[in-house]
Amino acid sequence: MQREDELLDLDSRTLTPPPSESPSGDAPAGPTPLDLRLQAIVMAGREQGADLEREELRLSPGQVPSPAALVEWVATAGLWCRAVRTNWRALLKLTAAGSVVLLMKDGSAALMTRPDAVRNVVWLKDPSVQTEQEGIPVDELRLSQLWSGEVLLIRPDRQGRADNDPWNFMWLARVVMAERSIIRDITLGSIVMAFLSVVPPLLTMIVIDKVVGYKVMSTLVMVTAVLLLAMVYETALGYVRRQLTAVIALRLDLKMSLFVFRRLLGLSIDYFERTPTGQIGYLIGQSQKVRSFVTGKMMSTIFDLVNLIVVLPLLFWMSTTLAWMVLALGCIMAVIIALFIGPVRRVYARYQEAEIKKGTILVETLHGIRTIKSLALEPAQRDAWDRRAAEAAHWRRRLDDISNWPETLVTPIDMLMTRGVLMIGAYLSISGDATSVGSIMAFMMVSGRVSGPLTSMAKLLQDLEEVRAGVGMVGLVLNNRPEVVNTGTGLRPRFEGAISFRDVKFSYPGTKTRALDGISFDVPAGTILGVVGRSGAGKSTVTRLLQGINREYEGQIKLDGVDLREINLAHLRRSFGVVLQENFLFRGSIRENLLAGRSGLTLIDAVRAARLAGAEEFIERMPMGYETIVEEGSPNLSGGQRQRLAIARALIHDPRLLILDEATSALDPESEALVNANISRIAANRTMVIVSHRLSSLVDSDQILVLDRGKVMDIGPHTQLLETCTVYRQLWQQQNRHMETFRSTKTSTSLVPGS
Numbered sequence: 001m002q003r004e005d006e007l008l009d010l011d012s013r014t015l016t017p018p019p020s021e022s023p024s025g026d027a028p029a030g031p032t033p034l035d036l037r038l039q040a041i042v043m044a045g046r047e048q049g050a051d052l053e054r055e056e057l058r059l060s061p062g063q064v065p066s067p068a069a070l071v072e073w074v075a076t077a078g079l080w081c082r083a084v085r086t087n088w089r090a091l092l093k094l095t096a097a098g099s100v101v102l103l104m105k106d107g108s109a110a111l112m113t114r115p116d117a118v119r120n121v122v123w124l125k126d127p128s129v130q131t132e133q134e135g136i137p138v139d140e141l142r143l144s145q146l147w148s149g150e151v152l153l154i155r156p157d158r159q160g161r162a163d164n165d166p167w168n169f170m171w172l173a174r175v176v177m178a179e180r181s182i183i184r185d186i187t188l189g190s191i192v193m194a195f196l197s198v199v200p201p202l203l204t205m206i207v208i209d210k211v212v213g214y215k216v217m218s219t220l221v222m223v224t225a226v227l228l229l230a231m232v233y234e235t236a237l238g239y240v241r242r243q244l245t246a247v248i249a250l251r252l253d254l255k256m257s258l259f260v261f262r263r264l265l266g267l268s269i270d271y272f273e274r275t276p277t278g279q280i281g282y283l284i285g286q287s288q289k290v291r292s293f294v295t296g297k298m299m300s301t302i303f304d305l306v307n308l309i310v311v312l313p314l315l316f317w318m319s320t321t322l323a324w325m326v327l328a329l330g331c332i333m334a335v336i337i338a339l340f341i342g343p344v345r346r347v348y349a350r351y352q353e354a355e356i357k358k359g360t361i362l363v364e365t366l367h368g369i370r371t372i373k374s375l376a377l378e379p380a381q382r383d384a385w386d387r388r389a390a391e392a393a394h395w396r397r398r399l400d401d402i403s404n405w406p407e408t409l410v411t412p413i414d415m416l417m418t419r420g421v422l423m424i425g426a427y428l429s430i431s432g433d434a435t436s437v438g439s440i441m442a443f444m445m446v447s448g449r450v451s452g453p454l455t456s457m458a459k460l461l462q463d464l465e466e467v468r469a470g471v472g473m474v475g476l477v478l479n480n481r482p483e484v485v486n487t488g489t490g491l492r493p494r495f496e497g498a499i500s501f502r503d504v505k506f507s508y509p510g511t512k513t514r515a516l517d518g519i520s521f522d523v524p525a526g527t528i529l530g531v532v533g534r535s536g537a538g539k540s541t542v543t544r545l546l547q548g549i550n551r552e553y554e555g556q557i558k559l560d561g562v563d564l565r566e567i568n569l570a571h572l573r574r575s576f577g578v579v580l581q582e583n584f585l586f587r588g589s590i591r592e593n594l595l596a597g598r599s600g601l602t603l604i605d606a607v608r609a610a611r612l613a614g615a616e617e618f619i620e621r622m623p624m625g626y627e628t629i630v631e632e633g634s635p636n637l638s639g640g641q642r643q644r645l646a647i648a649r650a651l652i653h654d655p656r657l658l659i660l661d662e663a664t665s666a667l668d669p670e671s672e673a674l675v676n677a678n679i680s681r682i683a684a685n686r687t688m689v690i691v692s693h694r695l696s697s698l699v700d701s702d703q704i705l706v707l708d709r710g711k712v713m714d715i716g717p718h719t720q721l722l723e724t725c726t727v728y729r730q731l732w733q734q735q736n737r738h739m740e741t742f743r744s745t746k747t748s749t750s751l752v753p754g755s
Contacts, residue, residue: 031128032107033106033107033108034065034108036108036109036126036127036128037065037103037104037107037108037109037127038054038057039127039128040101040108040109040110040111040125041070041074041101042054042127043099043111044099044100044101044111044152045074045077045079045099045154047099047154048079048098048099048154048155048156050078050079051077051490051492051568052073052077053492053568053571056076056570057069057070057073064107067083067103067150067152068083070083070152071083071152079154079155079156080154080155080156081152081153081154082153083150083152083153084150084151084153085149085151086149086150087149088140088143088144091112091115091122092115092116092117093115093117094112094151098154098155099111099112099154099155100112100153102124102143102147102150102151103147103148103150104146104147104148105147105148109127110124110125110127110135111124111125111127111135112124112125112135112151113125113135116137119137120140121137121138121139122138122143123135123136123137124137166475166478166479167259167260167471167474167475167478167479168471168475168479169471171259172294172471175252175255175256176252176294178255179251179252182244182247182248182251183248183302186241186244186245186299186303187302187306189237189240190302190303190306190307191306191310192233192237193234193237193238193241193307194306194307194309194310194311195310196230196233196234196237197234197307198310198311198314199226199227199230200227200230201446203223203226203227241303245299248295248299249296249299250295252291252294252295253291253295256287256291256294257287257291260284260474260478263478264284264477264478266482266483267477267478267480267482267483268480268481268482268483269483269549270509271480274509275477276360276363276364277360277363277364277367278356278359278360278361278363278364279356279359280477281359281363282355282356282359282360283356283476283477284474284477286469286470286473286474287470287474289466289467290467290470290471290474293463293466293467293470297460301460311446312327315443315446318443318446319425319428319443321424322421322424322425322428322443325417325420325421325424326417329416329417329420330417333414336406336410336413337406337410339406340402340403340406341465343402344399344402344403344465345465347399347402348399348465348466349469350395350398351392351395351396351398351399352469354388354391354392354394354395357388357392358388358389358391361381361384362385365381365385370633425443483569490566490567490568490569490571491566491567491568491571492568492571493559493560493562493567495559495560495575495656496525496526496560496656496687497525497526497527497560497657497686498522498523498524498525498558498559498687499522499523499529499546499557499558499559499657499687499689500521500522500523500556500557500558500561501520501521501522501542501555501556502520502555502556503518503555503556504516504519504520504545504553504554504555504556504557505517505518505553505554505555506541506545506550506553506554508550513710514710515538515541515710516538516541516542516545516553516710517709517710517711518555519538519542519707519711520555521712521715523689525560525687526683526685526686526687527687527702528688528690528700528702528703529687529688529689529690529703529704529705530690530691530692530698530701530703530704530705531543531690531692531704531705532691532692532693532695532698532704532705532706532707532728532731533706533707533708533713533727533731534708534727534731536709537707537708537709538707538710539661539707540661540662540691541710542689542691542707543578543659543661543689543691545557545564546564546576546659546689547572547573547576547659548564548567548569548572548573551564551565559572559657574653575656575657576655576657576658577650577651577658577659578650578658579643579646579647579650579658579659580646580661580662581661581662581663583642583643583645583649585630585637585642585646587630587631587632588629588630589624589626589627590606590622590625590626590627590628590630590645591606591626591627593630593645593649594606594609594626594645594648594649594652596652598652598653601653603626605652606626606648606652607626609648609649610626610644610645610648612648612651612678612682613645613647613675613678613682614647614674614677614678615641615645615647615648618641618644640670640672640674643663643675644674646663647663647675647678647682651682655686656686657686657687657688657689658682658683658686658687658688658689659688659690659691660688660689660690660691660692662691662692663675663692664676664692664694664697672694672697676697680700694735695728695731695735695736696735696736698718699718701717701718702717703715703716703717704716704718704721704728706721706725706727706728708727713725713726713727713728714727714728
């Protein structure tokens, strides 16, 4: 039996986080409360079969993550997570499969292993103690002093995360139904408002038939009081409904925006390389039309439908003949619009296709504006734009024409619905029908609340067609196969940098020729590996496979003995630093570009990386140093400066493997010499893969891999390859022919007498 004092006295136990600093104020002596909180969540994730990475949780230094941010972090690993506020009694009843993390008042957390209702305690595991299995028992009194009342519930996502579902109408329906509690409240409010909306017409009928006809003042006072009361209630309900509608519209809009951007980021690089940027931009832009429909037109139509359901019975009570007339005219309007859906769909598809081509020209012009200006290609681009704009305008005109016909045919029917009621109602009254003047006036007022919803619902068919096309166009992008289905799976080994290729074969989609044809080689950790070969030999393909950009290869690639396909993709890429021939710098300060949104890094890290890449000397000469703004397209930086910043950005997180893919081929000799001079410092304690056409920059490499037509010709140091590899010797002679000519000329000159 556990002693009572052991249950209560936790000050000496590890649930209370150790101090973050030593008594002397030196370096931290133990984990901070935030470290313990994150470690507890990581442990819970491992219990549910997924590994969480701290880098996935974007935090500024000193920032405390909210429960919502923690939920999102857990969800990135493919787990189901929910933050709830609960009490002791409910905590004892948590027996469902999954992990429970208790968030403490001091910012730390503990993992609940099990509740014990019999002894009225819960067993908690301290995340800082790795050897403790079952945890320690804690009673209600002690826990109330530590616990904030918030818990994270974590379990495998049995239904699959919504982010993994295809983008279609079913996904939209699920997103809308997730807000059913708010929709229910709005619908109830709309029903009450619909009933209140028929009060003024009924009172108008009473005023005309009773008050005016019989001059009864008391009835007029009562009717006035009821009208004022109905006005107050309708105003209040209208305000509440508009507020709820704004809330649900904002939530739906936010959910769709987040989904679209996450799915876009989850697509493979290969998709972006083979699809025009303008086309992607235009297709994704159609999501705005879908969001506007879901949060605007669809919601208002639902309210109109509720109003119609309430008002129609009242119309039949007032006058069956007039009610059938209004309903019949409304159905005719719907039929007319439905008949034009097919033609509108076909013309709208042609218009969208023309707009995609037009958008592609615009984006290509913006991206290539330097080339266009330098080669004076403005007339050619104007001609291409004019053709695409004219084609888009032609189909837009056709769309407007065909869309105008249903509206034209519906307009007289809409007029007849309101004005015909007056004429036929007057006829019925004259012909001896029981319909009174007050009833006719009331019917006209109420029927106005029917014609609007009927017309709106009929036009909704046309709006649905445009939205259907928009959903399909966005789906053309978002429903492509994502790079990783479950981001939380895969191994996360600690890399040293050993690389091994075993009979690797790879072909790019749509081609029959193999980019790599059974290549095999081994590179020990800490090696500087140069990769050379003629154009198309497969040099960049090797680096793409190492980064996991293309994973549909045959054979085996290993890093430190671990198969590349078994490694978590995000962890793999975070372990690499990559510098390309053309590197994109974001608009913002140099410091922001170097840190690139990585959590936990500071200006000290940026300075260290810049010094290692040889960028510190020109950064300090700039007017604002590390706060100097890099303009869009980085025109205020030279090519060498951009490349050195790119190298510094790649080194900021101290990767174990660094890839330089033609990183110096576009540099001037001085900038290239600066970068090459730093290679030995950069390569310390890491493996480097340097792809270059300039063999002179690879002379000092530990190993040089020679590729030709997707095959390995040889691998070894420079001096050895000059003797054993014909391809390498030819490449070397081609690039250094001028040196041989210079030596021959100098030798001949020295042999001439008197020279």
